[in-house]
Amino acid sequence: DTGVSQNPRHKITKRGQNVTFRCDPISEHNRLYWYRQTLGQGPEFLTYFQNEAQLEKSRLLSDRFSAERPKGSFSTLEIQRTEQGDSAMYLCASSLGGGWGGRSTPPNEQYFGPGTRLTVT
């Protein structure tokens, strides 16, 4: 399977614990995105990487959240001191894009992984 993969698929943790999720994008994709989805809502953007550079962060990404993509391949999302409000599906997506200042081809087609469902008790 050459799609986006995420691990673990499910995580149950106690409030106050730290958790880390991993995303492996489609191999040739240079852009990687993290989104959060709560029940009955559409995904909400958290952050975006182009290669190893984190280029954009949403205000939803509090200082308890940190994301990395150290070698421009897989990415990790860590949540420190989890709260019950962090319970959600965390989705990763990847896309293929051009460089700065030019038109990207194809236009921002983002392919999502299966998600990691986090439950904070």
Added chain:
Amino acid sequence: GENVEQHPSTLSVQEGDSAVIKCTYSDSASNYFPWYKQELGKGPQLIIDIRSNVGEKKDQRIAVTLNKTAKHFSLHITETQPEDSAVYFCAASLAYSGAGSYQLTFGKGTKLSVIP
């Protein structure tokens, strides 16, 4: 920032009938509009997309139309089948952006039920 509204929130149709889902967006700079299908326990699956330089795009039983002036776009599914039952999301973004903002802004979703 961008705001995307999606209607209806739920839609039930008889097998074989057509289904239409509508979205509006607020940022006139948005120029890329994908549609995703999400089944229970799975991530969103890209099913069709349209760019702002095109008014309509078709792929077998699904089609998307875009009205840039009115800032709305729609998904049309013809000859619906039970396997079309899922939650559908529209989204908007900047496909080409020197500032590097490629985030997708999603609607809240439409739960489509196709009754056999």
